[in-house]
Amino acid sequence: MGRVKLQIKRIENTTNRQVTFSKRRNGLIKKAYELSVLCDVDVALIMFSPSGRVSLFSGNKSVEEVLARYFNLPEHERGSKLRVEADETYQANSKEYIISICLSQGKNLSSISLPYSFLVSVFEGEIAEITTLSKVKYQEQVLEETLKHVRMRKVYMIYELFLNCSNHQNMAQFPPEVADVNSFVTGRPNNILDWLPQRDPQVQILNFLDSNGLLPLRYLCQLCRQVG
Amino acid sequence: MGRVKLQIKRIENTTNRQVTFSKRRNGLIKKAYELSVLCDVDVALIMFSPSGRVSLFSGNKSVEEVLARYFNLPEHERGSKLRVEADETYQANSKEYIISICLSQGKNLSSISLPYSFLVSVFEGEIAEITTLSKVKYQEQVLEETLKHVRMRKVYMIYELFLNCSNHQNMAQFPPEVADVNSFVTGRPNNILDWLPQRDPQVQILNFLDSNGLLPLRYLCQLCRQVG
DNA sequence: AGACCTATATATAAGGG
DNA sequence: TCCCTTATATATAGGTC
Numbered sequence: 001m002g003r004v005k006l007q008i009k010r011i012e013n014t015t016n017r018q019v020t021f022s023k024r025r026n027g028l029i030k031k032a033y034e035l036s037v038l039c040d041v042d043v044a045l046i047m048f049s050p051s052g053r054v055s056l057f058s059g060n061k062s063v064e065e066v067l068a069r070y071f072n073l074p075e076h077e078r079g080s081k082l083r084v085e086a087d088e089t090y091q092a093n094s095k096e097y098i099i100s101i102c103l104s105q106g107k108n109l110s111s112i113s114l115p116y117s118f119l120v121s122v123f124e125g126e127i128a129e130i131t132t133l134s135k136v137k138y139q140e141q142v143l144e145e146t147l148k149h150v151r152m153r154k155v156y157m158i159y160e161l162f163l164n165c166s167n168h169q170n171m172a173q174f175p176p177e178v179a180d181v182n183s184f185v186t187g188r189p190n191n192i193l194d195w196l197p198q199r200d201p202q203v204q205i206l207n208f209l210d211s212n213g214l215l216p217l218r219y220l221c222q223l224c225r226q227v228g
Numbered sequence: 229m230g231r232v233k234l235q236i237k238r239i240e241n242t243t244n245r246q247v248t249f250s251k252r253r254n255g256l257i258k259k260a261y262e263l264s265v266l267c268d269v270d271v272a273l274i275m276f277s278p279s280g281r282v283s284l285f286s287g288n289k290s291v292e293e294v295l296a297r298y299f300n301l302p303e304h305e306r307g308s309k310l311r312v313e314a315d316e317t318y319q320a321n322s323k324e325y326i327i328s329i330c331l332s333q334g335k336n337l338s339s340i341s342l343p344y345s346f347l348v349s350v351f352e353g354e355i356a357e358i359t360t361l362s363k364v365k366y367q368e369q370v371l372e373e374t375l376k377h378v379r380m381r382k383v384y385m386i387y388e389l390f391l392n393c394s395n396h397q398n399m400a401q402f403p404p405e406v407a408d409v410n411s412f413v414t415g416r417p418n419n420i421l422d423w424l425p426q427r428d429p430q431v432q433i434l435n436f437l438d439s440n441g442l443l444p445l446r447y448l449c450q451l452c453r454q455v456g
Numbered sequence: 457a458g459a460c461c462t463a464t465a466t467a468t469a470a471g472g473g
Numbered sequence: 474t475c476c477c478t479t480a481t482a483t484a485t486a487g488g489t490c
Contacts, residue, residue, distance in 0.1 A: 002486025230469025
């Protein structure tokens with residue numbers, strides 16, 4: 001609907017793509033707004049611009065409230081085909097695989113935070129909707145798994161701090177909470193090197209790293225097992 | 229854009245509202261599709277029909293992948309005004325309050341499940357994006373909180389099973405895993421009644437319930453504290 | 457990135473089946 | 474609920490600023 005008919009395929013010219021995005025995004029939000037008012041329905045619309053910025057729309061309810069309503073749907077109403085893909089992706093990205101990729105690529109990481117208020121919304125929905133014991137148990141299981149993942153991440157980050165520490169032999173250079181890694185991770189106060197093979201104290205730190213100056217994967221895995 | 233110009237306000241006639249929803253939903257999805265292809269952007273669109281059915285759209289990526297990307301955004305890019313509302317709602321719905329409401333209303337509950345693949349997607353995002361130790365620690369904290377909520381729910385459901393059990397004095401009627409509640413909740417094998425005031429075994433079960441035949445809230449709270 | 461312009465493409469309201 | 478038709482309203486491509 002313009003001077004010429006557009007083929008629906010990726011616009012290769014960057015400027016045109018940006019301009020079209022800007023125009024059509026506004027159009028889409030307007031349509032979504034009209035739908036939500038005319039038909040009195042919950043709508044959530046999330047778009048990521050080519051530059052990575054997010055554009056949101058929702059009607060009366062907040063985006064997170066609508067998403068919570070979505071996640072509170074029984075599984076079979078949520079589109080099962082896509083979930084299979086995600087599960088396959090998950091299988092392909094097991095702990096050790098992800099760690100090795102991260103280690104080998106030395107990724108430049110940016111910031112993130114967990115959607116706390118979202119979780120709260122989900123749980124408010126659940127409070128009113130969960131019914132069977134087995135589902136709650138499943139849920140608990142998922143959360144425990146998830147917690148393991150996060151704790152593994154924590155261990156990985158501590159390891160990163162360790163790598164970035166210029167003098168590996170002086171643990172006092174770490175922030176106080178990191179200095180005693182084991183107590184930090186497990187809550188039990190003991191030494192970070194407990195899980196390393198016992199050797200002469202003088203060469204222990206050197207053995208800690210492989211020929212590339214990296215913590216051998218087997219130690220990292222061991223640490224992960226200890227955490228999870 | 230039709231024979232007459234529509235005012236953008238709720239369509240009161242139910243049939244018209246349904247028809248308009250159906251048409252405009254399709255239009256909105258088409259627009260969203262075109263935007264995602266033309267501009268090569270991630271789009272997620274969630275709509276709840278007046279009858280409660282969900283309609284979804286997403287481009288290349290699944291809805292849950294896009295939502296995961298949304299939740300992986302730093303907090304300040306996610307619209308902070310709405311989060312405050314959610315937090316206030318959360319404060320108004322403390323443990324004891326929710327439990328007392330559920331107990332007093334005897335809600336007829338329907339089914340639900342946790343979005344496992346969603347969590348997985350979130351974590352895949354995090355693997356690539358988390359950077360600071362404090363954020364991982366915050367995340368761990370949130371998950372631990374969440375796990376407490378779920379375990380509290382589990383306790384509540386066990387209590388429901390207990391109420392629905394016709395002969396309260398015979399714990400053998402519970403499913404094996406529920407018969408020993410404490411071991412079920414905490415993983416430590418001991419007796420469900422450990423946290424009840426010690427009295428004569430014969431009257432213990434009667435004291436378990438109040439004059440209305442319900443578990444007194446103070447016991448439930450005690451159980452919750454034990455779990456969380 | 458936005459605002460405006462204008463010709464044209466598209467969406468859709470009301471109605472019938 | 475869906476499909477069709479048609480008159481009309483709206484969206485937007487390609488400009489310019």
